[in-house]
Amino acid sequence: DTAVSQTPKYLVTQMGNDKSIKCEQNLGHDTMYWYKQDSKKFLKIMFSYNNKELIINETVPNRFSPKSPDKAHLNLHINSLELGDSAVYFCASSQDPSGRYNEQFFGPGTRLTVL
Amino acid sequence: ILNVEQSPQSLHVQEGDSTNFTCSFPSSNFYALHWYRWETAKSPEALFVMTLNGDEKKKGRISATLNTKEGYSYLYIKGSQPEDSATYLCAFNNNAGNMLTFGGGTRLMVKP
Numbered sequence A: 001d002t003a004v005s006q007t008p009k010y011l012v013t014q015m016g017n018d019k020s021i022k023c024e025q026n027l028g029h030d031t032m033y034w035y036k037q038d039s040k041k042f043l044k045i046m047f048s049y050n051n052k053e054l055i056i057n058e059t060v061p062n063r064f065s066p067k068s069p070d071k072a073h074l075n076l077h078i079n080s081l082e083l084g085d086s087a088v089y090f091c092a093s094s095q096d097p098s099g100r101y102n103e104q105f106f107g108p109g110t111r112l113t114v115l
Numbered sequence B: 001i002l003n004v005e006q007s008p009q010s011l012h013v014q015e016g017d018s019t020n021f022t023c024s025f026p027s028s029n030f031y032a033l034h035w036y037r038w039e040t041a042k043s044p045e046a047l048f049v050m051t052l053n054g055d056e057k058k059k060g061r062i063s064a065t066l067n068t069k070e071g072y073s074y075l076y077i078k079g080s081q082p083e084d085s086a087t088y089l090c091a092f093n094n095n096a097g098n099m100l101t102f103g104g105g106t107r108l109m110v111k112p
Helices: none
Strands: A004-007 A010-013 A019-025 A032-039 A043-049 A055-058 A065-068 A074-077 A087-092 A110-114 B005-007 B010-014 B017-023 B031-036 B045-050 B054-059 B064-069 B074-076 B084-093 B106-109
Touching: A004 A087, A019 A032, A019 A087, A019 A110, A019 B031, A032 B045, A043 A065, A065 B017, B005 B084, B010 B017, B017 B084, B031 B074, B045 B054, B045 B064
Parallel strands: A010 A110, B010 B106
Antiparallel strands: A004 A019, A019 A074, A032 A043, A032 A087, A043 A055, A065 A074, A087 A110, B005 B017, B017 B074, B031 B045, B031 B084, B054 B064, B064 B074, B084 B106
């Protein structure tokens, strides 16, 4: 069974569109994350979310918003897509909301291409 | 902006060689240091989570040490095998929420 899954795996869309990437974890974790792998292949944290708190990396444009229908899902909505949003986006989850004691489990990534 | 640096950026070794690489991070407000292994076309997988100065962790042929006072961690691979070829990432948590700041990774290639 896949622990952290993302859909779609690939997403090609036009500039200006609104799109969503879905993430689901079946590990029973309380905390989920979204990362962007930038053009230099660095993984950059975008959001950290548990059922009590959303922490946003201040560098993330407000066109990006996480939405969590329940503890097992954290979807990423992107409005008014721009060329610079093209990247691979990774979802992750962890058991420990402090981030201190437990590793994060990553999804397979979604490659977003904005034309 | 937190500065987490890894060196070298890439490393080519022969099968059977032992190797090590470095992760440097801010020595103030240390909370945790993570190591991940990232194979091409896969997701990062956790190797270690280290929290105490002087920590040493081991998993098979891979081990890691931590010096929080001077702000560095070493990852060691003993007797490298071709299947060890991957990018090794470290990530720093400074207790600013639970967000990890990743280094750029060390790409290891082990030749048979």
